[in-house]
Amino acid sequence: MSAKAADYHARLTDFMTELVFPAEESYHAYRLEAGPRDHTVPPVVEELKKQAKERGLWNLFLPSVSGLSNIEYAPLAEITGWSMEIAPEVTNCAAPDTGNMETLHLFATEEQSEQWLKPLLDGEIRSAFAMTEPAVASSDARNIETTMLRDGDDYVINGRKWWITGAADPRCKILIVMGRTNPDGPSHRQQSMILVPTDTPGVSIERSLPVFGWQDQHGHCEITFDNVRVPSSNLLDEEGSGFAIAQARLGPGRIHHCMRALGAAERALALMVDRVQKRVAFGKPLAEQGVVREAIAKSRNEIDQTRLLCEKAAWTIDQKGNKEAHVLVSQIKAVAPQVACDVIDRAIQVHGGAGVSDDFPLARLYSWHRAMRLFDGPDEVHMRTIARAELGREKSALATAASRQSGTAAVAH
Numbered sequence: 001m002s003a004k005a006a007d008y009h010a011r012l013t014d015f016m017t018e019l020v021f022p023a024e025e026s027y028h029a030y031r032l033e034a035g036p037r038d039h040t041v042p043p044v045v046e047e048l049k050k051q052a053k054e055r056g057l058w059n060l061f062l063p064s065v066s067g068l069s070n071i072e073y074a075p076l077a078e079i080t081g082w083s084m085e086i087a088p089e090v091t092n093c094a095a096p097d098t099g100n101m102e103t104l105h106l107f108a109t110e111e112q113s114e115q116w117l118k119p120l121l122d123g124e125i126r127s128a129f130a131m132t133e134p135a136v137a138s139s140d141a142r143n144i145e146t147t148m149l150r151d152g153d154d155y156v157i158n159g160r161k162w163w164i165t166g167a168a169d170p171r172c173k174i175l176i177v178m179g180r181t182n183p184d185g186p187s188h189r190q191q192s193m194i195l196v197p198t199d200t201p202g203v204s205i206e207r208s209l210p211v212f213g214w215q216d217q218h219g220h221c222e223i224t225f226d227n228v229r230v231p232s233s234n235l236l237d238e239e240g241s242g243f244a245i246a247q248a249r250l251g252p253g254r255i256h257h258c259m260r261a262l263g264a265a266e267r268a269l270a271l272m273v274d275r276v277q278k279r280v281a282f283g284k285p286l287a288e289q290g291v292v293r294e295a296i297a298k299s300r301n302e303i304d305q306t307r308l309l310c311e312k313a314a315w316t317i318d319q320k321g322n323k324e325a326h327v328l329v330s331q332i333k334a335v336a337p338q339v340a341c342d343v344i345d346r347a348i349q350v351h352g353g354a355g356v357s358d359d360f361p362l363a364r365l366y367s368w369h370r371a372m373r374l375f376d377g378p379d380e381v382h383m384r385t386i387a388r389a390e391l392g393r394e395k396s397a398l399a400t401a402a403s404r405q406s407g408t409a410a411v412a413h
């Protein structure tokens, strides 16, 4: 860690222990009382936002605003992953806003930035990103079917989206919508992105989808767009650049999820260690069983390996840009959620029945990280990217000599 990152790390740790962890009980009590269909924000969130701002723990994710590089931000995002429902949001570092702010920062005009980026950076409003559709395999962005057709000075949007995170939150004021503006263009140039205020006539939130039965506060919404009309000045960048914007948006956003997943895995491991030292079965603490020790050791190995890969990806984004880090970002996105799931699963197991209850955060942590293996690109799509890069790589001198040698040996036998 740089001195600057270490300073933030210490202050963020204090913020977590003094204010965030103690707020978890009231956050969950509010949501329980309000009921699963309620998406209002627990008051403690707005209180903590003020505190985070005062302490300078705000918008840490955006290098041009915070002055922190990705490698400096990684350990900070990891800390927020320890309390994933509260800490990322109260420091204004929560998805999907971070990805949306990054997108607006890169592609918005001055007027668009003034209207939407500024209030997002100030934490006054929230936003959602609407790409996925129930009718088509949306892991392939070229399939998106929502139409976005030019009509005079406007675009008219028709389609159905789902899994649109954040749209149920009453503070969500703006959607970045992906749709097809150029159906006859080359497959990578058919899609565009446009800004759609949530109160535009024709935008209807049909429902919010649960994740393994849980309703998240911000919701994951199915939304219909019925002849939704927005001015052409709401277009991001130019017609046909939707696919390129999606790629630019998902680079840093994907790695932020992975950094936070490490924090969640650390919390699960901490709970595992605590539980097995206190719980006695068959005459001795669980911690003295070899199989439990192996679960702990494996978890530590996997977390530390994953952190190094995550840091390598973050460092590469800093040093060489998103494009050069593309394969590494796929590597970490394919690894980190799976490792988090594995560690959390072991922690659940050593907790016995308590592990799948609501009395511990483990079941909730598991469900979120299992879902993470789907969003921002399912594992298989990232593995495809990694394999394609490996197969296309120019063979090193060692690889060439070794394969020649293996061939010779086979012939000799």
Ligand SMILES: Cc1cc2nc3c(=O)[nH]c(=O)nc-3n(C[C@H](O)[C@H](O)[C@H](O)COP(=O)(O)OP(=O)(O)OC[C@H]3O[C@@H](n4cnc5c(N)ncnc54)[C@H](O)[C@@H]3O)c2cc1C
Binding pocket: 096, 128, 129, 130, 131, 132, 133, 136, 137, 138, 139, 140, 162, 163, 164, 165, 166, 211, 220, 371, 374, 375, 376, 377, 378, 379, 380, 381, 384
């Ligand atoms: C909790 C949550 C939050 C989300 N938030 C958002 C959001 O805010 N905005 C948004 O637009 N979307 C969001 N999504 C949607 C998510 O990004 C999509 O679910 C994901 O991209 C996969 O698309 P799909 O569901 O259409 O699956 P499909 O494209 O139908 O793919 C189904 C499965 O096929 C397999 N597969 C796909 N391609 C390949 C391949 N090349 N090789 C081998 N197997 C393959 C994978 O196992 C994949 O899971 C969210 C999803 C969840 C669960």
